[in-house]
Amino acid sequence: MAEAVQTAAPAARSAQATVGDSEFDRDTAVTRREPGVYDAELSAGWTIIHAVNGGYLLAMLGRALGDALPHPDPFSVSAHYLTASRPGPAVIRTEVVRTGRTLSTGQASLLQFEEDGTEVERIRVLATYGDLDALPGEVRTTAKPPAIAPIEHCFGPSDGPAPIPGSSAITERLDIRLDPATVGWAIGAPSGKGEMRGWFGLADGRDADPLSLLLTVDALPPTSFELGLTGWTPTVELTTHVRCRPAPGPLRVAITTRNLAGGFLEEDAEVWDSADRLVAQSRQLAKAPRTA
Template structure:
């Protein structure tokens, strides 16, 4: 890729397959993602959890929304009788910052196959007062109990093999101001057809596609899918816009437990109007199954 005056693709794409220096290989339950989404249940306050938001998942000037959703999802999986997120809807009120947080959960309904609950994440302002960052309403079930029947017209995204896509070491691209720490946690390989923005020639199509993995090699599970849907560069880049694209609302449907191996993620925006845009995402696993879908409303960059 040709040189630009703004930095390198490593600063906005992902770490190499080996991951950042010192990052050991991760497995489900014992990885950087699991450690950084850990929650501690308060013994004296039912449904209340303490958490520490890691600076390793920040982008520009805030903690990534998908990481936060996974952290809330972990608290709900502990609080509710069913293990797996089926549908999670989150409203983001204020940007979250690295540091202590409190998650307050509430069970709304428990049935035989589904249980529903809500959760809010709070941090503290300079005066020590709680500030609500996110509020989530979710339904949980057991993905392992679902039938294998599939009737669909959905198809995996058409994109080059992983080896022919572009990652951290493949060339320069515009530098994003602020923190890019999350890129060291991920192994992204972007479809070359969706990186025109990196060369100053965005396609105008509002599409982003990539192969996705965690940099330490941890395979995907239902909880990490809540991160995956919000981990790619925003589609607004391919619309010729740069800067922070804060999420207003994000709804995720988890359809199946993913098979081991890299995921394929496709995100598209069809309508930017009034300073807001939607992003529709699909996540496909190595067995060609649609394992997650999402839609989010985001504020378009103002630059």
């Protein structure tokens, strides 16, 4: 995970669709300024509507924590989104909270600066890291992979109507194919079920790893679209559990919302790999889009 943490100015590298050498890795790279302090550049390529995607930001913070902590893989990452991030320079400050034989815990904050120099905290994260390769192989579960139409029968951004207002840059970096049963919102006929399902990958073919799973859980359109509410759905809090290292190949993502009340909704996500394993789970609280 620390392969994209830099300690000096990097040499120019050609884009490769491999873990450690892809657009995702370059755009989530952080540079260690001093122990616990990292410089970063938030790329405009991961924006949607008018904000930097929360999963992309979480992956960047996860990369910094992976360098600061003695264990390599995120197990549980809880993030509170305090203010909207914008493309440009940022500083990440990390703190080691506890280290043990099998787990270590740390916290991190991403900060940006206003034009007058005022420091503004964008996100604060508390995370526990471990070694996924050291986990026992026993699995006892009642969870089942989501029922999603074959990928060739699913729909991508190019199949939809006019682009959403504002930035849609992130869609160029992702290969998302949505299940036809969850795209009614795109033709003005939302199902009302609060579900979103689809196949997920990075557009350059880079396989998934534990760090990119932090992006995956927040990359599909919000379930509020299928509830008939379109517009920005800002994340308030997002907790992600990484369960195992994903196998190569496309991922399947299923997200559900059971309760929208008081202007807020929850989204529960499951991510399954090509070997039919549940590799990540998440729950987030988000503000519902405003109704017209």
